[in-house]
Amino acid sequence: MHFLWLSTMKDLRRYHRDVASLALWFVLPLVIAALIGLVFGREDARPQGLLLIADEDHGFAGSFLRESISRGPLATMLAMQQVDRAEGRQRIDTGDGSALLIIPKGYDRAVMRDEPAQWTLITNPELSLMPRVVREVASANVDAASYLQQVAGSLLRAYEDLPASRRSITELAAGVGRTVSGVSTYLNPPRVTLKTTVIADPAAHRSTVTEMLFPGIVLLVVLMMSAGMSLEIWKEAGAGAVRRVAATPCSLSGFLAGKLAATIVVLLVAILLTFGAARVVFGIPLRACVLALAWSACCAMTIYCGLLLVQLQFAGERTATTVAGMTMVPLAMLGGSFFPLESMPESFANIARATPNGWMLVRLKFILAGPVPAPDLARDFGVLLAAGAVAFALVRWRMERRFVA
Amino acid sequence: MVQVKRLRCVYGSVVAVNDLSFAARPGEIFGLLGPNGAGKTTCITCLSGLLRPDGGRISVAGPLGVVPQEIALYDELSARENLCYWGGAHGMRGRALRDRVQEVLECTGLADRAAEPVARFSGGMKRRLNFACGVVHRPRVLLLDEPTVGVDPQSRVRLLELTREIARGGATVLYTTHYMEEAESLCDRVVIIDHGRILAEGTLPELRALLGERDLVRFSGVFQPAEVHRVFAGDGIEVVQAEESVVTLALAAASRRLPAIIAELSGAGGEIRATTISQPNLESLFIKLTGKELRE
Numbered sequence: 001m002h003f004l005w006l007s008t009m010k011d012l013r014r015y016h017r018d019v020a021s022l023a024l025w026f027v028l029p030l031v032i033a034a035l036i037g038l039v040f041g042r043e044d045a046r047p048q049g050l051l052l053i054a055d056e057d058h059g060f061a062g063s064f065l066r067e068s069i070s071r072g073p074l075a076t077m078l079a080m081q082q083v084d085r086a087e088g089r090q091r092i093d094t095g096d097g098s099a100l101l102i103i104p105k106g107y108d109r110a111v112m113r114d115e116p117a118q119w120t121l122i123t124n125p126e127l128s129l130m131p132r133v134v135r136e137v138a139s140a141n142v143d144a145a146s147y148l149q150q151v152a153g154s155l156l157r158a159y160e161d162l163p164a165s166r167r168s169i170t171e172l173a174a175g176v177g178r179t180v181s182g183v184s185t186y187l188n189p190p191r192v193t194l195k196t197t198v199i200a201d202p203a204a205h206r207s208t209v210t211e212m213l214f215p216g217i218v219l220l221v222v223l224m225m226s227a228g229m230s231l232e233i234w235k236e237a238g239a240g241a242v243r244r245v246a247a248t249p250c251s252l253s254g255f256l257a258g259k260l261a262a263t264i265v266v267l268l269v270a271i272l273l274t275f276g277a278a279r280v281v282f283g284i285p286l287r288a289c290v291l292a293l294a295w296s297a298c299c300a301m302t303i304y305c306g307l308l309l310v311q312l313q314f315a316g317e318r319t320a321t322t323v324a325g326m327t328m329v330p331l332a333m334l335g336g337s338f339f340p341l342e343s344m345p346e347s348f349a350n351i352a353r354a355t356p357n358g359w360m361l362v363r364l365k366f367i368l369a370g371p372v373p374a375p376d377l378a379r380d381f382g383v384l385l386a387a388g389a390v391a392f393a394l395v396r397w398r399m400e401r402r403f404v405a
Numbered sequence: 406m407v408q409v410k411r412l413r414c415v416y417g418s419v420v421a422v423n424d425l426s427f428a429a430r431p432g433e434i435f436g437l438l439g440p441n442g443a444g445k446t447t448c449i450t451c452l453s454g455l456l457r458p459d460g461g462r463i464s465v466a467g468p469l470g471v472v473p474q475e476i477a478l479y480d481e482l483s484a485r486e487n488l489c490y491w492g493g494a495h496g497m498r499g500r501a502l503r504d505r506v507q508e509v510l511e512c513t514g515l516a517d518r519a520a521e522p523v524a525r526f527s528g529g530m531k532r533r534l535n536f537a538c539g540v541v542h543r544p545r546v547l548l549l550d551e552p553t554v555g556v557d558p559q560s561r562v563r564l565l566e567l568t569r570e571i572a573r574g575g576a577t578v579l580y581t582t583h584y585m586e587e588a589e590s591l592c593d594r595v596v597i598i599d600h601g602r603i604l605a606e607g608t609l610p611e612l613r614a615l616l617g618e619r620d621l622v623r624f625s626g627v628f629q630p631a632e633v634h635r636v637f638a639g640d641g642i643e644v645v646q647a648e649e650s651v652v653t654l655a656l657a658a659a660s661r662r663l664p665a666i667i668a669e670l671s672g673a674g675g676e677i678r679a680t681t682i683s684q685p686n687l688e689s690l691f692i693k694l695t696g697k698e699l700r701e
Contacts, residue, residue, distance in 0.1 A: 003493065010479065013481065014479060236479075239477050239478065239479075239480075240477035241477045241479065243455055244538075246455055247453040248491075248494040249496060
């Protein structure tokens with residue numbers, strides 16, 4: 001225990017006296033966050049999509065669709081453009097647009113005659129969120145047409161069968177009105193009601209890009225600083241300090257544990273500063289800070305041991321350093337530290353969640369977002385600590401084989 | 406006390422130490438002499454417990470101190486912090502550690518620089534501190550692995566004096582070096598090893614006796630080794646070394662017989678450029694035992 005304390009203090013002193021290199025590792029992720037924040041702004045992170053409509057029927061359904069999108073909250077999410085089928089297809093193929101909706105000629109007539117009719121929706125394969133929104137909107141419109149057929153189908157068909165000179169849209173409207181009134185006895189008061197529960201007040205807070213990225217930045221700080229600090233082992237081994245420790249009555253485990261403890265202390269300070277910067281500079285609201293710090297510390301332990309383990313697979317410092325960098329950067333990019341998981345295509349987001357740091361990131365987000373059920377929390381902490389312990393044991397073993405024997 | 410019996414260490418297909426046996430007593434400075442690659446460091450590594458031997462038995466009685474060849478120090482820490490760390494690693498703490506650290510700093514002449522980061526030290530100062538870190542915990546067995554490599558003469562003298570002091574205090578000192586004059590001035594007993602095997606063992610007088618009362622004459626120039634062996638066969642002259650650029654002969658009353666030897670060597674096609682006559686020493690013994698000079 002005494003040697004653990006000695007080793008921790010030794011490494012803390014060393015870090016303190018070379019604070020410039022630590023500062024570089026710390027500042028870099030914050031600069032990235034600031035740049036991303038500047039590029040995307042601090043406004044609401046609301047996705048904006050472009051819906052291309054090829055309306056070949058020029059009828060009631062197309063008008064209704066445009067009306068339903070241009071009014072209400074959808075107007076802020078979806079922009080519409082009228083195109084012809086060929087142009088629309090070409091633009092979707094080149095990625096210019098979220099989706100192309102084709103309303104074929106004769107659609108209105110088919111609806112009135114209760115005949116099969118079909119809209120065609122072509123979505124951009126590069127995107128996931130906006131095409132889904134468009135699909136929902138289109139589906140709601142198709143459902144509305146279907147219900148209209150069910151309730152007022154006979155009126156519509158009769159209207160369609162009249163000669164053009166005798167058609168009156170006013171009479172049709174009055175007829176549909178009478179039909180709806182007739183069934184209103186059963187609808188008013190409604191037998192079936194929809195109860196909506198608001199689980200969070202959307203007006204209270206809306207996420208900014210910086211805020212979505214914040215947990216990723218915390219993990220990026222941990223990744224970059226861990227990578228930098230893990231290189232110290234080569235310096236010590238090169239000087240013969242690891243062999244010298246092995247020749248004392250103290251164990252290499254104590255030596256390694258001291259390094260780990262010092263690293264966690266430094267990383268906790270860095271994470272606290274990141275939290276502070278997030279709160280003060282970007283105004284990000286932080287919840288469950290203590291728990292988030294504890295989670296971040298456990299992540300730091302596992303990441304540090306993991307990066308050490310990767311490095312110790314190689315005989316030379318140069319190769320090990322290169323490989324550590326090659327491990328760290330793709331992990332950071334893929335694991336949601338450079339791009340929020342929310343903005344990734346679903347397939348990439350799934351990969352991101354499967355990376356070690358992506359897994360840590362998702363849970364950090366849960367912790368920061370609000371109460372996490374205790375059993376889930378215990379399970380996640382257990383998994384993380386177990387992974388860290390395994391990595392520690394492997395590093396201890398590799399260190400002896402690499403530097404001592 | 407250190408006892409080594411039939412020690413054997415193998416790296417892949419290379420036998421680094423082969424059937425090595427010796428014993429070093431308390432208060433004794435025991436020299437392990439040999440060129441680079443002879444197996445000295447492998448032997449020390451086994452003794453310090455860092456390498457498991459492939460055969461044989463090692464017994465080390467008492468706390469062990471190791472001064473490695475590398476300067477195993479932390480550059481960012483001060484001399485005092487380094488000493489406290491390595492003393493603490495051997496279980497020392499509190500006032501006893503602080504007092505001992507101060508004592509060692511004074512012995513090594515580093516007391517006035519104790520608070521400075523080691524990064525600012527000269528090579529010689531680092532060597533002295535490296536030595537101090539190995540003895541801060543008052544070991545009963547001290548393994549010194551070429552502790553004076555690359556050290557200035559002043560620091561070397563101080564390190565050798567410190568080693569004598571530690572031995573006078575009753576510790577067993579195992580000293581590896583390839584500096585013959587250092588071993589001659591420091592060690593009570595010596596083993597000469599090469600290619601992992603013991604070539605000779607004993608006190609300095611015992612080892613000198615192996616050469617007899619003969620002087621060593623060394624010629625440098627251009628020679629024909631086969632001719633040299635032919636010319637000096639018998640005649641009370643021993644050809645210790647015969648190479649194209651160096652010839653070493655062992656003979657009694659060398660200075661009196663030198664003109665005749667030069668004439669014979671010239672007659673054998675040799676071209677002499679320089680000649681030195683020396684009393685028998687470890688270096689000449691090494692040359693006699695191995696037929697070659699110490700490798701760097």
